[in-house]
Amino acid sequence: MPKVLISDKMDPKAAEIFRQRGVEVDEITGKTPAELIAMVGEYDGLAIRSSTKVTKEVLAAATNLKVVGRAGIGVDNVDIPSASAKGVVVMNTPFGNSITTAEHAIALMFALARQLPEADASTQAGKWEKNRFMGVELTSKTLGLIGAGNIGSIVADRAHGLKMKVVAFDPFLSPERAIEIGVEKVELDDLLARADFITLHTPLTDQTRNILSAENLAKTKKGVRIINCARGGLIDEVALKAGLDSGHIGGAALDVFVEEPAKASPLFGTPNFVSTPHLGASTSEAQVNVAIQVAEQMADFLVSGGVTNALNMPSLSAEEAPRLKPYMALAEKLGSLVGQLTHGAIGRISIHSEGAAAELNQKPIVSAVLAGFLRTQTDTVNMVNAPVLAKERGMEVREVRTEREGDYHTLLRVSVKTDAGERSVAGTLFGDQAPRLVELFGIKVEADLAGHMLYVVNDDAPGFIGRIGTTLGEAGVNIGTFHLGRRDAGGEAVLLLSVDEPVTAELIANVRALPGVRTVMALRF
Numbered sequence: 001m002p003k004v005l006i007s008d009k010m011d012p013k014a015a016e017i018f019r020q021r022g023v024e025v026d027e028i029t030g031k032t033p034a035e036l037i038a039m040v041g042e043y044d045g046l047a048i049r050s051s052t053k054v055t056k057e058v059l060a061a062a063t064n065l066k067v068v069g070r071a072g073i074g075v076d077n078v079d080i081p082s083a084s085a086k087g088v089v090v091m092n093t094p095f096g097n098s099i100t101t102a103e104h105a106i107a108l109m110f111a112l113a114r115q116l117p118e119a120d121a122s123t124q125a126g127k128w129e130k131n132r133f134m135g136v137e138l139t140s141k142t143l144g145l146i147g148a149g150n151i152g153s154i155v156a157d158r159a160h161g162l163k164m165k166v167v168a169f170d171p172f173l174s175p176e177r178a179i180e181i182g183v184e185k186v187e188l189d190d191l192l193a194r195a196d197f198i199t200l201h202t203p204l205t206d207q208t209r210n211i212l213s214a215e216n217l218a219k220t221k222k223g224v225r226i227i228n229c230a231r232g233g234l235i236d237e238v239a240l241k242a243g244l245d246s247g248h249i250g251g252a253a254l255d256v257f258v259e260e261p262a263k264a265s266p267l268f269g270t271p272n273f274v275s276t277p278h279l280g281a282s283t284s285e286a287q288v289n290v291a292i293q294v295a296e297q298m299a300d301f302l303v304s305g306g307v308t309n310a311l312n313m314p315s316l317s318a319e320e321a322p323r324l325k326p327y328m329a330l331a332e333k334l335g336s337l338v339g340q341l342t343h344g345a346i347g348r349i350s351i352h353s354e355g356a357a358a359e360l361n362q363k364p365i366v367s368a369v370l371a372g373f374l375r376t377q378t379d380t381v382n383m384v385n386a387p388v389l390a391k392e393r394g395m396e397v398r399e400v401r402t403e404r405e406g407d408y409h410t411l412l413r414v415s416v417k418t419d420a421g422e423r424s425v426a427g428t429l430f431g432d433q434a435p436r437l438v439e440l441f442g443i444k445v446e447a448d449l450a451g452h453m454l455y456v457v458n459d460d461a462p463g464f465i466g467r468i469g470t471t472l473g474e475a476g477v478n479i480g481t482f483h484l485g486r487r488d489a490g491g492e493a494v495l496l497l498s499v500d501e502p503v504t505a506e507l508i509a510n511v512r513a514l515p516g517v518r519t520v521m522a523l524r525f
Helices: 013-020 033-042 056-061 080-086 098-114 116-124 150-161 175-181 188-194 214-218 237-246 284-304 320-341 362-374 386-392 464-474 505-512
Strands: 003-006 024-027 045-048 067-070 089-091 142-146 165-169 197-200 224-228 249-254 273-275 346-355 396-402 410-418 421-430 434-440 443-447 452-459 479-486 492-499 517-524
Touching: 003 013, 003 033, 013 024, 013 284, 033 056, 045 284, 056 080, 067 284, 080 089, 080 386, 089 284, 098 116, 098 150, 098 197, 098 224, 098 249, 098 273, 098 284, 142 150, 142 188, 150 165, 150 175, 165 188, 214 237, 237 249, 320 362, 320 410, 320 421, 320 434, 320 517, 346 362, 362 386, 362 396, 362 410, 434 492, 443 492, 452 464, 452 505, 464 479, 464 492, 464 505, 505 517
Parallel strands: 003 024, 003 045, 045 067, 067 089, 142 165, 142 197, 197 224, 224 249, 249 273, 346 396
Antiparallel strands: 346 410, 410 421, 421 434, 434 443, 443 479, 452 492, 452 517, 479 492
């Protein structure tokens, strides 16, 4: 039974779901990093919020860990590169608090437009400064979205209800999607020049850090009001204060800061500035939603292999997993075979799917090929870290699909390019379930790839099968399966046979000494 640790406070429904799905769960919160390192090794999964820091040291101690699930969007507290290198899947729940965060952005926009915090403080102080708080209407104003993903599109929908015009800057926003959500796609400079309100909904990356820099803030429309419920670091806070002080920026509302908890900020006390303590996801509905989602996603992965909302692995739904499982087994075996039989630096590896295989989600299949291939070089590889390791080794990975059927209803071909040329192997599924090799380096040969095997390339000549059978018999080796193939009569032939125990160096030497043997190797699957 898989075992999960919930290390941050989370709605009790998360633990209920784990137990219902057949996953053992411990709820132990508030531990120090040292205490977490001491205990994390016994768990297959780690469910967290924002308090637990999944560092390289924690991952090193997590010897059984397979998945980290973040109940929420941000994963700043997870060392994703280290997790990927260790083969640990990192998931988040990007949709559980989307509505809540979008609503908070709209609430802050209203607060800025009508100066609600200042008006509230003034009124409760016994003043009646009706003429001091002259707000602006949202109707007919232009809202600029920096980031038009899930949350940004919800904000756009709410803004349309307020009769606002919405423009959006997002390099990943397609023209079709822009039309669908009712926004005008623009470049950043255009947005800065036109927007009366700007709200940010983008992750913090090297490309988005300080996207509202001093230079870009200077390009904004005079009197612009800026809202950030996404991530601290998207705005230059010192430059923002200067803009507020000068009056160029009409108002700003931040729910997130460069340093959190924000005990001090250059913006605190600045007129026309509103702040909240990272409340974007803080509603009772959102807390329940993200807890349920992270538990469901982690349980699906640990029990059935489904991968949802992973940040370092292709998604694979629980419904897809059963159909893809035999293909992934075939892909891993083919990758392992070509890895064991290929020597020298690999410049390129190509994965070609034909027929029914071409209709499937290719990313898990590609990852399985790479995992099988690289496992011949290192033991610490799986589908999560295989693409990372391939990239580190400078391998070019190509993916090709051919939907038409060839000789087989479904086929996977794995080809590698080395200094010595290109070599390929191909396989299919018998009965849509059983992986079977059907071609080896251009030679037709049908074989199961399992257990301990002996690979022999020899001259096609009478008597060879008898001689190799005698050699194995004299060595006390029992043959499980025997598979033959050849290019032409009397030419190069291939023999793949499975045996009941590991192939010894002595046996290899004896087979190599037989007349007509060109190559002999031990294989393991």
